[in-house]
Amino acid sequence: MGTQRQRRGAVSWAILGAFLVVTLAVGQFGAHVTRPALDPWYRGLAKPDFTPPDIAFPIVWTALFVLMAVAAWLVWKSSGWQRATGAFTLFAAQLVLNGAWSYLFFGLQSPFLGLMDIALLLPLIAATAFAFARHSRAAGWLFLPYVLWVAYAAALNFRIWQLNA
Numbered sequence: 691m692g693t694q695r696q697r698r699g700a701v702s703w704a705i706l707g708a709f710l711v712v713t714l715a716v717g718q719f720g721a722h723v724t725r726p727a728l729d730p731w732y733r734g735l736a737k738p739d740f741t742p743p744d745i746a747f748p749i750v751w752t753a754l755f756v757l758m759a760v761a762a763w764l765v766w767k768s769s770g771w772q773r774a775t776g777a778f779t780l781f782a783a784q785l786v787l788n789g790a791w792s793y794l795f796f797g798l799q800s801p802f803l804g805l806m807d808i809a810l811l812l813p814l815i816a817a818t819a820f821a822f823a824r825h826s827r828a829a830g831w832l833f834l835p836y837v838l839w840v841a842y843a844a845a846l847n848f849r850i851w852q853l854n855a
Contacts, residue, residue, distance in 0.1 A: 702763075702767060705763060705766055705767075706759065706760070706763040709758075709759035709760075709762045709763050709766075710756065710759040712759070712785070713755040713756070713758045713759040713762075713785065714752075714755050714756075714759070716755065716785050716788055716789045717751055717752060717755045719789050719792065720751070720788070720789060720791075720792035721748065721792075723792045723793050723796050723797040724792055724796040726796075727796040727797065727799055728744070728796075731796075731799050732796065735801075735850055735853070735854050736850070736853035736854055737846075737849075737850055737853065738846065738849040738850070738853065740845075740846065740849075741846060741850075750839060753835075754835060754836045754839060757832045757833070757835060757836065758781075758785075758832075758833070758836060760829075760832055761822055761826075761828075761829035761830075761832035761833055762778070762781055762822075762829070764822075764825075764826040764828055764829040764832070765777055765778070765822050765825040765826050765829045767826075768825045768826040768829075769825040769826075773825070774821075774825050776821060777818065777821035777822055777824070777825060780814065780817050780818040780821050781818050781821075781822075783814055784811060784814045784815050784818050787807055787810055787811040787814060788811060790807050791804055791807045791808055791811060794806075794807050795807075795847065801847060801850045801851035801854060802851050802855075804847050804851075805844075805847050805848055805851050808840065808843065808844045808847050809844070811840060812837070812840050812841060812844055815833065815836055815837050815840055816837055818833060819833035819834065819836075819837055
């Protein structure tokens with residue numbers, strides 16, 4: 691009995707690790723695409739007064755990716771893969787759009803395309819939060835900072851586009 695419990699515990703930690711690897715990989719992709727565009731392109735853009743310092747972005751995004759991974763793990767622990775297929779599909783879709791935003795905004799240096807992406811991303815994140823909450827209330831709540839940050843990022847993206855159009 692103890693061995694079976696140990697195996698389940700090991701599998702659970704491995705699943706958490708996999709969620710962390712996947713979410714943090716999306717973050718690394720975003721950072722990889724972003725870095726070359728910072729100088730001179732991004733720093734040369736007109737930005738609104740509510741733009742945070744550059745150092746805030748990697749700190750906040752790392753924390754958000756960790757929260758996303760923990761939320762997904764809680765859903766898996768609560769419902770497993772099959773019962774939460776819809777929630778995990780939304781989760782995967784929002785990760786794709788999250789990574790696409792970095793490519794569109796920084797890689798293609800297009801605030802407009804970034805804005806189009808984030809307009810799809812924000813409701814998808816909210817849908818994921820609600821889907822996760824049906825399986826684990828804590829998982830739904832862990833998505834709240836992400837929803838709020840992306841709403842803020844959408845306003846920032848919109849204003850950057852507006853100031854530089």
